[in-house]
Amino acid sequence: MRHRVSLAVWAVLLLAVASPLASQERERATVDLPFVAFTLPNGLRVIVHEDRSVPLVAVNIWYHVGSKDERPGRTGFAHLFEHVMFEGSANVPEGKFDELLEAAGGNNNGSTSVDRTNYWETVPSSALELALWLEADRMGWLLPAMTQEKLDGQREVVKNERRQSYENRPYGLAWERILAELYPSGHPYRHPTIGSMADLDAATLEDVKDFFRTYYAPNNASLAIAGDVDADSVRVLVERYFGEIPPGPPVPRVEAPPARLEATRHLVMEDRVQLPRLYMAWHTPAIFKEGDAELDVAGSILAGGKVSRLYRKLVYEEQLAQDVSAGQDSKLLGSTFYVVVTARPGVGLAQLEAAVRAELAAMATQGVEPRELERAKNKIETAYVDALQRVGGFGGKADRLNLYLFYAGDPGYVEEDLERYRRLTPSAVQEAVRRYLVDAPAVVLSVVPEGRQDLAAKEAS
Amino acid sequence: MTKLDRATRSAGSVSDRKRGLRVVAGAVCALVAVGASGCGAASREAAERAAPPAGGVARVDRTVPPQPGPPPEFRLPALQRLRLSNGLSVTIVEQHELPVVELRLVVRTGAAADDPQVAGRASLTADLLDEGTATRTALELADAIDFLGAELTTYAGWDASIVSMHVLTPRLEPALELMADVVLNPSFPEEEFERKKKERLTALLQEQDEPRALAAKAFAAAVYGPEHPFGTTVQGTRESVERLDRQAVVDFYRTYYRPNNAFLVAVGDVTPATLLPLLERAFGSWQPANVPPVRLPAPPPARPTAVYLVDKPGAAQSELRVGHVGVARDTPDYFPLVVLNTILGGSFTSRLNTKLREEKGYSYGAGSAFDLRRAAGPFLAGTAVFTDVTDSAVVIILDEIRRIREEPVPAAELERAKNYLALGFPGRFERTDGIAGQIIELELYGLDDAQVNRYVERIRAVTAEDVQRVARQYLDPDHMVIAIAGDRARIEERLRAAGIGPVQTVEVR
Numbered sequence: 001m002r003h004r005v006s007l008a009v010w011a012v013l014l015l016a017v018a019s020p021l022a023s024q025e026r027e028r029a030t031v032d033l034p035f036v037a038f039t040l041p042n043g044l045r046v047i048v049h050e051d052r053s054v055p056l057v058a059v060n061i062w063y064h065v066g067s068k069d070e071r072p073g074r075t076g077f078a079h080l081f082e083h084v085m086f087e088g089s090a091n092v093p094e095g096k097f098d099e100l101l102e103a104a105g106g107n108n109n110g111s112t113s114v115d116r117t118n119y120w121e122t123v124p125s126s127a128l129e130l131a132l133w134l135e136a137d138r139m140g141w142l143l144p145a146m147t148q149e150k151l152d153g154q155r156e157v158v159k160n161e162r163r164q165s166y167e168n169r170p171y172g173l174a175w176e177r178i179l180a181e182l183y184p185s186g187h188p189y190r191h192p193t194i195g196s197m198a199d200l201d202a203a204t205l206e207d208v209k210d211f212f213r214t215y216y217a218p219n220n221a222s223l224a225i226a227g228d229v230d231a232d233s234v235r236v237l238v239e240r241y242f243g244e245i246p247p248g249p250p251v252p253r254v255e256a257p258p259a260r261l262e263a264t265r266h267l268v269m270e271d272r273v274q275l276p277r278l279y280m281a282w283h284t285p286a287i288f289k290e291g292d293a294e295l296d297v298a299g300s301i302l303a304g305g306k307v308s309r310l311y312r313k314l315v316y317e318e319q320l321a322q323d324v325s326a327g328q329d330s331k332l333l334g335s336t337f338y339v340v341v342t343a344r345p346g347v348g349l350a351q352l353e354a355a356v357r358a359e360l361a362a363m364a365t366q367g368v369e370p371r372e373l374e375r376a377k378n379k380i381e382t383a384y385v386d387a388l389q390r391v392g393g394f395g396g397k398a399d400r401l402n403l404y405l406f407y408a409g410d411p412g413y414v415e416e417d418l419e420r421y422r423r424l425t426p427s428a429v430q431e432a433v434r435r436y437l438v439d440a441p442a443v444v445l446s447v448v449p450e451g452r453q454d455l456a457a458k459e460a461s
Numbered sequence: 462m463t464k465l466d467r468a469t470r471s472a473g474s475v476s477d478r479k480r481g482l483r484v485v486a487g488a489v490c491a492l493v494a495v496g497a498s499g500c501g502a503a504s505r506e507a508a509e510r511a512a513p514p515a516g517g518v519a520r521v522d523r524t525v526p527p528q529p530g531p532p533p534e535f536r537l538p539a540l541q542r543l544r545l546s547n548g549l550s551v552t553i554v555e556q557h558e559l560p561v562v563e564l565r566l567v568v569r570t571g572a573a574a575d576d577p578q579v580a581g582r583a584s585l586t587a588d589l590l591d592e593g594t595a596t597r598t599a600l601e602l603a604d605a606i607d608f609l610g611a612e613l614t615t616y617a618g619w620d621a622s623i624v625s626m627h628v629l630t631p632r633l634e635p636a637l638e639l640m641a642d643v644v645l646n647p648s649f650p651e652e653e654f655e656r657k658k659k660e661r662l663t664a665l666l667q668e669q670d671e672p673r674a675l676a677a678k679a680f681a682a683a684v685y686g687p688e689h690p691f692g693t694t695v696q697g698t699r700e701s702v703e704r705l706d707r708q709a710v711v712d713f714y715r716t717y718y719r720p721n722n723a724f725l726v727a728v729g730d731v732t733p734a735t736l737l738p739l740l741e742r743a744f745g746s747w748q749p750a751n752v753p754p755v756r757l758p759a760p761p762p763a764r765p766t767a768v769y770l771v772d773k774p775g776a777a778q779s780e781l782r783v784g785h786v787g788v789a790r791d792t793p794d795y796f797p798l799v800v801l802n803t804i805l806g807g808s809f810t811s812r813l814n815t816k817l818r819e820e821k822g823y824s825y826g827a828g829s830a831f832d833l834r835r836a837a838g839p840f841l842a843g844t845a846v847f848t849d850v851t852d853s854a855v856v857i858i859l860d861e862i863r864r865i866r867e868e869p870v871p872a873a874e875l876e877r878a879k880n881y882l883a884l885g886f887p888g889r890f891e892r893t894d895g896i897a898g899q900i901i902e903l904e905l906y907g908l909d910d911a912q913v914n915r916y917v918e919r920i921r922a923v924t925a926e927d928v929q930r931v932a933r934q935y936l937d938p939d940h941m942v943i944a945i946a947g948d949r950a951r952i953e954e955r956l957r958a959a960g961i962g963p964v965q966t967v968e969v970r
Binding site for chain 2: 082090095102112125126133153158170304305316319344380382389391
């Protein structure tokens with residue numbers, strides 16, 4: 001593909017004649033991510049996208065398993081397993097996975113979310129076969145090389161990750177607390193992906209084997225390859241390396257009724273922090289469902305940039321807050337909308353909660369200005385075009401093809417994804433804010449400096 | 462936020478495997494792409510041998526890794542250098558695959574010009590550029606930029622103050638007008654100054670909660686002392702920021718923000734023919750003036766290895782920073798140093814990460830970097846380890862630094878590091894921001910274009926002797942600053958017993 005994006009330009013004069021932008025044309029970018037897709041007899045779904053602009057190729061695999069699939073007493077296991085996947089397989093001695101890729105000029109990584117686990121390699125296009133061989137070997141033959149020592153080693157690394165990214169970080173344990181309150185006992189999203197120390201300690205070699213046999217089969221994975229390649233040659237290589245991996249048994253799927261809160265709950269947590277911080281979280285529609293794009297845009301209108309409503313009011317004008325963020329965290333079984341505000345010294349969180357609620361109520365009753373909606377849409381459009389700059393890595397083109405396949409059932413969903421935002425009207429955003437935020441209960445967590453519970457937000461009396 | 466960010470954004474719901482390593486690498490690359498912080502390779506032969514091929518009747522021999530073919534041909538994008546009528550130099554790189562443009566206006570002066578008494582001045586000046594101009598308020602600017610779907614950022618590093626604009630090509634013209642307004646006509650309104658100052662003071666207060674920030678500050682202070690700008694941070698301290706007034710910021714702006722002390726880089730879907738007239742209109746009226754040179758004091762002489770401990774009671778981990786004064790960006794030893802660092806701590810399979818994470822399980826990741834600035838920035842190794850192994854981790858870091866000085870790097874390990882750097886090089890040119898970063902580094906430090914154009918052959922030319930020579934020249938395990946933010950009650954005694962050097966407790970401002 002020479003041009004991955006074409007511009008359909010048409011002129012639309014902006015409304016206000018006095019605007020400095022009045023004479024400017026309104027253009028619209030068409031985001032295009034063409035691909036070829038096929039499925040191997042063992043069930044592995046494969047997506048190939050050609051982009052010859054830089055001599056790189058991205059290999060990206062999604063296994064359709066995440067922390068939502070963990071059994072009780074084994075929180076954190078999907079992520080621990082992801083770590084173990086890098087420790088070698090039947091034909092790849094321990095340590096060689098990274099060594100071979102670095103020696104080829106490549107990079108790699110993996111990540112685990114509540115819904116899925118992904119792995120990627122970005123390599124010079126001449127090293128595509130090496131990357132496929134490595135991924136195929138661990139998809140097909142991880143267990144012959146699995147040992148207690150490998151599990152124990154990565155268990156320690158992951159426990160250090162928990163210490164570094166959660167326990168030793170200010171406010172680092174806030175979400176663990178919120179999730180436990182947001183979801184009922186037994187719900188797949190009730191715990192964070194990192195898991196608890198006790199459950200990490202409890203994981204056994206037998207768990208590794210069971211998990212692999214249940215979830216790490218070609219029929220529970222999708223492979224996206226994007227970059228300086230030609231689709232026909234890729235197909236030959238993929239068949240060569242992945243074709244003989246046997247399919248696994250049908251994969252169990254967790255199901256959960258939509259989570260609901262009966263009433264708003266206020267929680268308080270002390271931490272070693274200087275400033276109190278308010279977290280508000282609501283249950284919202286699942287990814288790509290009606291309401292998802294609306295709330296994404298609501299997040300941008302509330303806290304995206306200096307002129308957004310909450311930033312302008314709390315950080316810029318009244319200077320009650322040091323920072324504010326808001327957004328829709330979209331997930332498969334149901335999403336979470338959050339507003340997080342860090343108070344300035346001496347400011348209580350009850351005051352901030354009231355200010356957030358007042359702004360949400362204003363959006364629900366008076367609606368959204370066309371200009372603020374347009375601003376949000378334009379920012380989203382730029383982000384979608386930018387995302388096409390990169391073939392690999394988290395959020396690169398290969399990763400996005402897999403994301404669309406996994407969440408929308410169609411790797412070609414990108415245009416429809418962007419279209420969802422373009423279609424939005426002020427009243428649709430207004431309605432979503434009313435329905436999912438204003439009229440719905442929330443979990444409200446106050447994280448306060450030690451001994452300063454007086455700064456916490458309280459139950460409405 | 463949009464769906465694009467889904468993989469990395471969510472509320473603590475994604476864990477990625479290498480974040481631990483990146484924390485260290487990223488911490489030292491805050492300004493422009495600083496040379497040696499890329500990532501290289503190294504390591505240890507695996508103890509196990511390959512198992513026999515599995516999977517029944519093998520149709521393909523899986524026992525031998527497929528050898529990558531010859532590296533694909535890669536042509537570097539051409540640099541087009543031009544000049545505006547007022548002398549402002551412009552470098553353009555055309556990239557027409559996508560309708561995006563990246564513009565960076567780089568002022569050749571940053572926080573290195575701040576006396577420690579007024580540390581934070583350069584960055585506060587940059588922060589205030591988009592808080593009001595002669596004709597637009599802060600909110601009007603933000604609204605206009607957001608409405609274009611553009612991104613404008615203003616910031617200062619040690620050696621430069623940068624205004625960057627990222628926008629879709631069809632909206633370039635109005636975006637450029639806004640960018641130029643911010644660069645040429647900032648009005649530094651008093652109330653915006655007070656607001657940003659208060660925000661900065663609060664941010665500095667918050668850093669007291671961050672073990673990483675505490676370790677980094679204790680390290681800088683111990684290495685460079687109280688007289689040198691590098692002894693504090695670009696953001697300054699609470700005391701130094703308290704001292705700043707609006708006039709300090711206005712003076713910094715008037716002195717250093719001049720076209721003869723700046724350059725512009727444009728990367729993306731533009732051509733000189735279309736862009737130059739726009740730039741002339743936007744920046745042509747900017748007036749040159751004499752700009753005084755920035756002179757830095759010499760860093761204090763290195764002292765014998767010692768431990769500087771910041772007490773963080775109850776901390777789950779200890780944050781470590783180990784190093785000393787390093788080397789300047791224009792060093793003739795750049796390429797051997799890049800290879801050295803790649804092997805020591807600049808890649809996932811580097812010696813430090815392999816030892817501390819994969820072999821010992823002490824850490825989520827470890828790394829090292831030469832922070833290359835106009836004047837010699839620090840060399841530092843860093844990691845976060847669980848509290849009980851703090852002393853052991855320090856000993857391992859010092860041992861690895863000694864080992865790379867004393868023993869020649871084995872051929873396979875050297876080759877892997879060089880390949881990682883050389884073969885991975887085209888990846889830096891995938892995105893407009895990556896390309897802009899490469900060019901800024903060339904222009905800012907007055908480097909020969911060959912540093913980019915001949916990068917691959919210069920990396921390939923590095924020998925094991927070169928690596929050992931620069932290790933001996935630039936690493937000195939007997940004169941290291943070891944800064945630790947951790948739980949003193951649980952680590953101090955063992956640190957003393959380990960015989961690393963004297964241990965003192967320090968306060969971080």
